Amino acid sequence: MSGDATPKFLWLDGELVKWEDATIHISELGWSTVGGVFEGIKAYWSEKDGELYVFRLKEHLERLHRSMRLTRLPIHNSVDELTDAVTGLLRACESREDTYIFPMAFQKNSFTDRWNMLEQESRLMIHARPVPSHLFSGHTLHAGISSWRRISEDVMPPRIKNLSNYRNGQLARMGALESGYDTAIILNQQGKVSEAPGACIVMIRDGKLITPDLTQSVLESITRDAILTLAREDLGMDIEERVVDRTELYLADEAFICGTHAEITPVVSVDRFTLGDGGVGPVTRQLETALDNAFRNGTPSRAEWRTAVGVPATVGSTA
């Protein structure tokens, strides 16, 4: 299936439903998504294995459950059931390329009971579309510090994927684009570095990986965790998870944003301070290779992070 083609199926409330039959009444728009939480998950095609692997599916589904618990959305499906839902959907859609998977849980009857999700039913939809990896593409970002501050624990829970949180990153990103940058770096309420819109930020100074710790109003990012684990355990790098000042970023040798969609995207300047020599740095390149190996069963393998989908072989294939 190519990028603009419509998938054949999506998964809705326990069943595979034809794409064109998965409708919702227009009156449910709006408040249903205020009460919505979601996940962004990626599956990667391994040419070597002729197999599609979902990256850290269990961790993503566990985070979906945490998002539902914190927003008091009733949970109707176990992690095992949702694992089968995702892999079954990818098989039904015959996905044989890098694919972005989007599960979203939202309140049923939001029009009548918008202030109360207690004792309500929730609905869960999953759809999947091809999105190629851009690791190694050489695509780089110029970032600017945003004047919008990151939402904080006393406003909405930053550590989960609550849909309503996303206006914050959207405003910051649009402000950055208007100012001639490619993306924003958002500070938290204490004026310390938090995140980029939809991605975490990691910098490298004197060979050390430094990133804001999980109490700095950041999402509990699965890619961030994967990169720190690969760096520490496979590449023997020093890691610091701590409070980060904005001027440390200005002086970094390298920096990148990371996330399921962002993967690793190098940042080459912040507020027009050029980082390193202004290109993709050597540590960033090393981490890109390590992450790609983890995605596609390269070396080292990190088998525990991949769920094989078991996509059917194409007609005429001997695989």
Ligand code: PMP
């Ligand atoms: N922060 C925010 C606000 C995000 O939406 C994302 C993307 N999910 C990330 C960070 C990166 O998280 P992950 O690595 O789990 O995709």
